Amino acid sequence: MAEKVKKEKAPATPRTTKAAVNKTVVTKVADTAPLAAKAPSPIAKVPILTARKPSHEEIARLAYQFWIDRGRETGRHEEDWLRAERELKKA
Numbered sequence: 001m002a003e004k005v006k007k008e009k010a011p012a013t014p015r016t017t018k019a020a021v022n023k024t025v026v027t028k029v030a031d032t033a034p035l036a037a038k039a040p041s042p043i044a045k046v047p048i049l050t051a052r053k054p055s056h057e058e059i060a061r062l063a064y065q066f067w068i069d070r071g072r073e074t075g076r077h078e079e080d081w082l083r084a085e086r087e088l089k090k091a
Contacts, residue, residue, distance in 0.1 A: 054088035062087060 062084035067077070 052089065052091075054085065058088055059084045 059081060063077070063080040066080040066083060067073075070076070070080075
C-alpha cells in the first residue's frame with residue numbers, strides 16, 4: 001500500500017477587516033477634503049456612547065456566577081442570562 005505524504009499548508013494570508021477598509025476610505029476622503037471641512041465641529045467634541053455587545057462567553061460566565069450565588073437553584077436560567085446581559089452592557 002502506498003504511503004501518503006502530508007503536504008504542508010501554505011501560510012495564512014492576513015484578512016482585511018471591514019473596519020480597516022472603512023478606516024482607509026475615511027482617511028483618503030479626509031486627505032482630499034477642503035480645509036474648511038477638516039476643521040473640527042463642536043458636535044465632534046461630544047463623546048458618543050455606544051453599547052458594547054458582550055460575547056456569548058462573557059454572558060455565560062456571569063450567568064453561571066449568578067446561578068451559583070443563588071444557591072444553584074434550578075428553573076431561572078433565562079432570568080440569570082438576561083440579568084448578565086444587562087449588567088455587561090452597562091459596564
